[in-house]
Structure formats: structure tokens, C-alpha cells
Amino acid sequence: MLSIKNLHASIEGTPILRGINLEVKAGEVHAIMGPNGSGKSTLASVLAGREEYEVTEGEVSFKGINLLDLSPEDRAREGVFLAFQYPVEIPGVSSTNFLRTAVNQVREYRGEEALDAVKFLTLMKEKMRLVEIDQKLLSRSLNEGFSGGEKKRNEIFQMAMLAPTLSILDETDSGLDIDALRIVSNGVNQLKTKDNATIVVTHYQRLLDHIVPDFVHVLYNGQIVKSGTKELALELEEKGYDWIKDEVDSKATV
Amino acid sequence: MSKDNQILEELTSKEYEHGWSVDYEADEAPIGLSEGTIRWISAKKEEPKWLLEWRLKAFKTWQAMTEPKWANVHYPKIELQSLKYYSAPKQGNKPKNLDEVDPELLDIYKRLGINLNEQKRLQGIAVDAILDSVSVATTFKGTLSKLGIVFCSFSEAVKEHPELVKKYLGSVVPMTDNYYAALNSAVFSDGSFCYIPKGVRCPMELSTYFRINAANTGQFERTLIVAEDESYCSYLEGCTAPQRDENQLHAAVVEIYAGAHAEVKYSTVQNWFPGSKEGVGGIYNFVTKRGICAGDFSKISWTQVETGSAVTWKYPSCILKGDNSIGEFYSVAVTNNYQQADTGTKMIHIGKNTKSRIVSKGISAGKSQNSYRGQVQVMKRATNARNFSQCDSLLMGDRCGAHTFPYIDIQNSTAKVEHEATTSKIGADQLFYCNQRGISTEDAVALIVNGYAKEVLNQLPMEFAVEAQKLLALTLEGSVG
Numbered sequence: 199m200l201s202i203k204n205l206h207a208s209i210e211g212t213p214i215l216r217g218i219n220l221e222v223k224a225g226e227v228h229a230i231m232g233p234n235g236s237g238k239s240t241l242a243s244v245l246a247g248r249e250e251y252e253v254t255e256g257e258v259s260f261k262g263i264n265l266l267d268l269s270p271e272d273r274a275r276e277g278v279f280l281a282f283q284y285p286v287e288i289p290g291v292s293s294t295n296f297l298r299t300a301v302n303q304v305r306e307y308r309g310e311e312a313l314d315a316v317k318f319l320t321l322m323k324e325k326m327r328l329v330e331i332d333q334k335l336l337s338r339s340l341n342e343g344f345s346g347g348e349k350k351r352n353e354i355f356q357m358a359m360l361a362p363t364l365s366i367l368d369e370t371d372s373g374l375d376i377d378a379l380r381i382v383s384n385g386v387n388q389l390k391t392k393d394n395a396t397i398v399v400t401h402y403q404r405l406l407d408h409i410v411p412d413f414v415h416v417l418y419n420g421q422i423v424k425s426g427t428k429e430l431a432l433e434l435e436e437k438g439y440d441w442i443k444d445e446v447d448s449k450a451t452v
Numbered sequence: 453m454s455k456d457n458q459i460l461e462e463l464t465s466k467e468y469e470h471g472w473s474v475d476y477e478a479d480e481a482p483i484g485l486s487e488g489t490i491r492w493i494s495a496k497k498e499e500p501k502w503l504l505e506w507r508l509k510a511f512k513t514w515q516a517m518t519e520p521k522w523a524n525v526h527y528p529k530i531e532l533q534s535l536k537y538y539s540a541p542k543q544g545n546k547p548k549n550l551d552e553v554d555p556e557l558l559d560i561y562k563r564l565g566i567n568l569n570e571q572k573r574l575q576g577i578a579v580d581a582i583l584d585s586v587s588v589a590t591t592f593k594g595t596l597s598k599l600g601i602v603f604c605s606f607s608e609a610v611k612e613h614p615e616l617v618k619k620y621l622g623s624v625v626p627m628t629d630n631y632y633a634a635l636n637s638a639v640f641s642d643g644s645f646c647y648i649p650k651g652v653r654c655p656m657e658l659s660t661y662f663r664i665n666a667a668n669t670g671q672f673e674r675t676l677i678v679a680e681d682e683s684y685c686s687y688l689e690g691c692t693a694p695q696r697d698e699n700q701l702h703a704a705v706v707e708i709y710a711g712a713h714a715e716v717k718y719s720t721v722q723n724w725f726p727g728s729k730e731g732v733g734g735i736y737n738f739v740t741k742r743g744i745c746a747g748d749f750s751k752i753s754w755t756q757v758e759t760g761s762a763v764t765w766k767y768p769s770c771i772l773k774g775d776n777s778i779g780e781f782y783s784v785a786v787t788n789n790y791q792q793a794d795t796g797t798k799m800i801h802i803g804k805n806t807k808s809r810i811v812s813k814g815i816s817a818g819k820s821q822n823s824y825r826g827q828v829q830v831m832k833r834a835t836n837a838r839n840f841s842q843c844d845s846l847l848m849g850d851r852c853g854a855h856t857f858p859y860i861d862i863q864n865s866t867a868k869v870e871h872e873a874t875t876s877k878i879g880a881d882q883l884f885y886c887n888q889r890g891i892s893t894e895d896a897v898a899l900i901v902n903g904y905a906k907e908v909l910n911q912l913p914m915e916f917a918v919e920a921q922k923l924l925a926l927t928l929e930g931s932v933g
Binding site for chain 1: 879880881882884885886887888889890891892893895899900902903904905906907
């Protein structure tokens with residue numbers, strides 16, 4: 199579904215990603231871990247099409263389409279979803295209104311009819327249960343005055359509403375207490391099908407107890423330096439990142 | 453150039469929608485301004501002597517005045533002597549009803565999306581359509597007159613209800629008030645007149661639609677709304693003008709009188725031609741709007757959505773004379789390209805327990821300058837006066853300006869006055885967030901701006917609010933930064 203080949207990207211001339219290679223197939227969950235500054239969030243942003251990042255080399259193909267050719271909104275409409283680490287606030291715009299605009303623009307792109315108010319609300323009610331989100335929250339201005347947990351839950355709720363093919367969760371666990379973490383993870387797990395895929399970007403193994411990955415990749419200095427199964431995450435939890443850094447750095451000096 | 457600015461450049465290319473004009477045979481005053489011009493206008497309108505004298509007095513007053521320079525706007529000197537002060541489509545005999553109005557003129561309004569045919573019109577809105585210097589049609593007069601409501605053109609009111617006009621004309625905005633008000637008093641041509649008798653709640657929205665068509669013509673209309681004790685009315689005003697390279701002057705006066713327990717809601721959606729992207733042409737909108745809450749427990753509420761004009765100079769105000777009276781001002785002022793707006797309000801607390809509320813939302817894009825200027829004045833006698841002001845500015849791009857000039861003058865120590873202000877920018881983060889959910893940049897801007905202006909838009913009558921939302925989106929299409 200997603201194939202990243204030798205992806206290089208920089209911000210304001212500073213290279214951040216230095217040759218990422220990654221294959222994600224339908225039905226898989228991939229975890230991307232790594233120390234601070236390794237490029238995890240950059241990778242998420244580049245895939246979503248954030249303009250500040252310049253792709254200097256490499257290819258990204260998504261469902262056979264060259265993803266890098268598409269505008270951020272078209273990537274979203276093709277089915278790429280990014281759950282933001284820091285969801286932004288939009289004063290005066292209710293979550294409901296925001297989502298209705300989003301859902302209908304995506305539908306329009308796909309040649310589907312716009313949902314009327316009744317159908318939209320029915321869909322919303324159904325998806326609200328997934329992340330145990332309160333309707334009151336959705337009639338408030340988007341993310342304005344939401345707690346950290348509410349913001350993240352709202353992200354997963356949006357994901358449920360937009361039913362993406364590829365979901366990228368950028369440190370969705372940061373700022374969540376145990377209960378919120380469980381609710382958010384449950385939501386993600388319930389949305390999993392054999393046809394979609396998830397990339398989980400995280401610092402901590404904790405989240406991976408709830409969202410169990412098929413593959414774990416370690417990102418360091420803008421490259422995937424180690425890949426494995428979920429046991430790799432446990433090993434990292436125990437030993438930290440230093441041993442991997444040492445391994446990479448010693449290779450480099452040889 | 454940053455990517456954001458590029459988007460801004462590309463998308464502000466949206467053209468003004470109402471920029472067309474129509475050729476029709478017109479009855480016009482000779483170019484220039486003199487006592488002769490005023491006599492010409494007055495004679496043309498077959499006015500009574502007292503009104504001509506009132507005009508001439510205003511002209512004398514005006515001659516002794518100088519143009520105000522304190523506003524934060526810059527424009528070349530207006531050549532008042534090269535303007536025409538009266539232009540009216542030739543209609544033969546004055547039409548008695550809509551069927552007799554020249555279909556060509558009705559067509560002009562149809563193109564603007566305003567159907568003057570009562571049967572086809574959405575029920576609930578009566579329209580006075582003003583083209584250049586005259587009113588061409590007023591709808592629903594019959595229905596309204598059954599309730600004792602007078603809603604007609606100003607010229608007609610002078611003929612049919614001279615006692616009312618004489619009593620209230622200039623009572624809220626005296627001819628000596630300011631340069632443009634004095635000019636208007638001398639040369640005003642037409643406008644709307646509205647009288648709601650005691651205890652009557654006007655069952656439909658009253659509205660005036662102003663259209664400037666002729667070139668080199670100033671539009672000087674005058675609106676007078678009188679709401680007697682315990683009455684209510686909601687009034688809407690819309691305006692457009694053709695796209696012309698030269699600037700056109702629009703200097704209107706609006707006066708509102710509210711008796712005890714009366715309430716008047718005045719809403720404006722101003723969409724005059726703002727000038728080209730390069731700042732050529734556009735309307736100079738120098739307007740004096742003021743209401744007096746004369747009776748106890750009266751209320752006047754101004755709501756304005758200002759998207760057009762090259763230069764705007766406008767401060768809809770409330771004189772809170774009656775005890776427990778309430779004044780409100782809700783404003784969204786948008787400037788794009790080279791537009792300049794200096795707008796705000798004055799709340800003058802005279803009576804006891806008077807309250808005022810000001811919500812001003814400025815939006816600046818392109819190379820425009822947007823100023824809020826507001827005055828809250830609490831007089832000695834105004835015990836327990838309350839004011840709350842909120843002035844927010846939203847900036848798009850890095851070449852526009854937002855300015856706030858609040859004046860507060862308190863002479864009574866029991867007053868409670870609050871002022872809040874914020875300045876924000878539409879962030880790249882907000883846009884990216886919307887894009888990532890599949891929302892196009894244009895729609896994202898519309899969404900964010902409408903969210904920002906929501907508190908004001910909510911004050912507008914339903915149909916107007918929808919129009920206003922669309923207009924905001926159009927004016928700002930892609931002004932992203």
C-alpha cells in the first residue's frame with residue numbers, strides 16, 4: 199500500500215530524513231520509534247504533505263500513486279490520515295461543522311454524494327461510541343479549551359469519521375493518562391481492518407501494549423537503522439536507545 | 453516569496469461580482485456644487501420651502517467646515533466640484549406601483565439577486581430599492597400600511613408625512629455634526645423613511661438596497677427610522693456599485709429614533725466596489741450613522757459586515773439618553789488588497805443604568821489597513837453605566853495592518869467599563885490541519901474566518917447571515933498568510 203524509497207527531506211536547508219526505506223502492506227501496523235530529534239515527526243509530516251519540509255530525493259508511492267505529487271488535501275482525500283501530536287484550535291468552528299465540511303469534501307473527491315445533516319449525524323453517533331466522546335464536546339469550538347486527552351480522542355474520532363486507508367498516529371500517546379490511552383487505543387484497534395494500515399509514531403513501548411504492531415522500526419539520524427517485531431520495542435524499553443546509537447555510530451566510524 | 457504569499461497572490465485575483473453597469477437615460481444635475489445645485493435638486497424633487505431652506509443652511513454650515521483628517525486613512529483630495537449631485541433614471545411619470553416601474557430598472561435589481569416582485573420575493577422582507585439618487589421601488593407598502601407602518605422613499609415621506617420628517621430630520625445627526633453630514637444635509641437626494649407607530653411590532657424585515665450606477669456621481673442618501681414607544685423593527689441595508697476606475701463618493705446619513713421600550717435592529721452588509729487589486733477606483737464610503745435611545749428601556753443594535761469600499765469612514769453610534777437603555781454594536785470589517793477602513797462606534801451614556809456592548813472583528817489581508825476607532829463616553833448623570841468592548845483583529849499575510857484606537861471618557865465613578873482586545877493570525881498550522889482533513893485551502897480560510905466572525909454573524913437575520921458568510925469567503929478567497 200505504501201512504499202517509501204530512499205526518502206530524503208530537509209527543513210530550511212537542514213536535512214532531517216536521510217534515506218528512509220519502508221514498505222507497509224494492507225492490514226499491517228508499523229511502529230516507528232526512536233530518540234528525540236531522529237526524524238519521526240518529520241516523516242509523519244512529510245507523508246501528510248506539510249509545506250515547510252522539502253523532499254530532496256526519493257519516492258513515496260501510495261496505492262500506486264506518487265504521493266509526493268499530491269497536495270495535502272488530495273492526500274487526505276486519497277485516504278492518508280495524520281493524527282496530530284498537537285491538534286490546532288479553530289475558534290468559532292464546531293467540531294461537527296468542521297468534520298461535516300471535511301467528510302463532504304472527501305466524498306466529493308471520490309465522486310460520492312454529500313451527506314445530508316441527518317445522515318451525517320447518524321454516522322457521527324455511530325462513531326462517537328468508538329472513542330467514548332461526548333456530543334457536547336463536538337458542538338464546542340474545535341479543540342478550543344479541550345484537555346490533552348480530549349484533543350487526542352477527537353483526533354481518533356475524526357479518523358473514524360474519515361475512514362482512512364493509511365493512518366499515521368504522531369505521538370498520540372503523549373499527554374494521555376492510562377484511561378485515555380486505553381480509550382484511544384481501543385478506538386484505533388476497532389478501526390483496524392484487513393484493508394487499512396497504521397503507522398504508529400511513538401517514544402514509548404507503553405502504547406504498543408495496547409496497539410500491537412506487526413513491525414517495529416527504529417529511526418535514528420533520519421534513517422531506519424533497525425527493524426524487528428514487537429519484541430524490539432520491549433528491548434528498547436529495557437535498554438534505551440544508546441546501544442542502537444552506539445551500533446550505528448561505530449559502523450559509521452569503521 | 454513564501455508559499456503562503458504565493459497562494460495569496462493567486463487567489464486574491466477573484467473579481468468583484470457586481471462590477472457591471474447599465475446604460476439608461478438619466479436625469480442629472482449639472483456638474484459641480486453650489487447653491488444653484490441645491491436649488492436644482494430641491495426643485496427637481498418639488499420640495500417644500502422649509503426643506504430647501506434647511507438644505508441651504510446646511511450648505512452654509514458645510515462651507516465653513518474643513519474635511520476631517522484624523523482618521524487613519526489616506527486618499528487623494530476629492531474634487532467635489534467635478535461630481536454630479538443628482539442622477540436619476542428617466543421614468544416618465546412617477547410609477548404608482550411595481551407594475552409601472554420600468555422593467556429595465558427592475559432587471560438591474562434582479563441581476564443583483566434582488567427580486568422586487570412581491571409574489572416572487574421571499575415573504576418577510578420589504579425592500580426599498582435605491583438607484584443612484586432615487587428610490588425606484590418600494591415593496592409591501594400596502595401590507596405594512598395596514599399596521600400604520602410607513603415605509604417609503606425619503607422623497608415620498610417629505611410629500612406624504614412632512615410633519616414627521618420635519619420633526620425628526622437632523623434631530624439625531626445635526627447638520628453641524630461633521631463635514632460629510634453637513635454635505636449630505638445640503639445635497640441628499642433620496643433614501644428610506646420608516647415609521648413604526650406606538651406598540652407595533654413590524655412583522656417583516658425592512659430593507660433598503662443601494663446601488664450606484666452612474667459615473668462621476670456622488671450618492672448622498674438619507675435614512676430616517678422612527679420607532680415610537682413599545683415598537684420594534686429590524687432593518688437591513690445592502691449596497692453594491694459598478695467597477696469603475698475613478699473613485700466614487702458615498703456620503704450617507706442614517707438617523708434612528710427609539711422611544712421608550714422600543715427596539716431597532718439595524719444591519720448592514722456593505723459590498724461597495726473595493727477598487728481593483730492594484731488599488732484603482734472604488735467607493736469612498738464616508739457615512740454618519742447614529743441612533744438615539746430617547747426613551748427609557750429602549751434599545752438600538754447596529755450590526756455591520758463591511759467588505760467593500762476603497763476607503764471606509766464610519767462609526768454607527770448610540771446616544772443612550774433614556775434610563776436603562778441599551779446600545780449594541782457588532783461589526784466585521786474586512787479589508788483586502790489596498791482597502792482602508794477606519795470604523796467603530798460611539799456609545800454615549802447619558803441615562804442611568806445604561807448598557808452598551810461593542811464587538812468588533814477586524815480582518816485584514818493583502819496590503820490593506822484596518823482600524824477600529826471607538827469611543828465610550830459616560831456622562832455625569834449616567835449612574836451605573838456599563839460597557840463591554842471587545843476588539844479583535846485577524847491578520848492574513850505580512851503586508852497588512854490592524855490598528856485599534858479606543859477612547860474612554862468617564863465622568864461618573866459608578867461606571868463599569870471593560871475593554872478586551874486580541875490580535876491573531878490565520879496560522880499555517882490551522883490551514884495544514886484543515887488540508888489534512890481533506891478541506892481545500894479556500895474553504896479552510898472561509899471556515900476559519902466565519903468562525904472568527906461568528907459572534908457578529910449570529911446577530912444578522914438568517915438570510916442575511918448566509919449572504920454575509922459567502923461574501924466574507926469571497927472577499928478573502930485565498931488571502932492566506
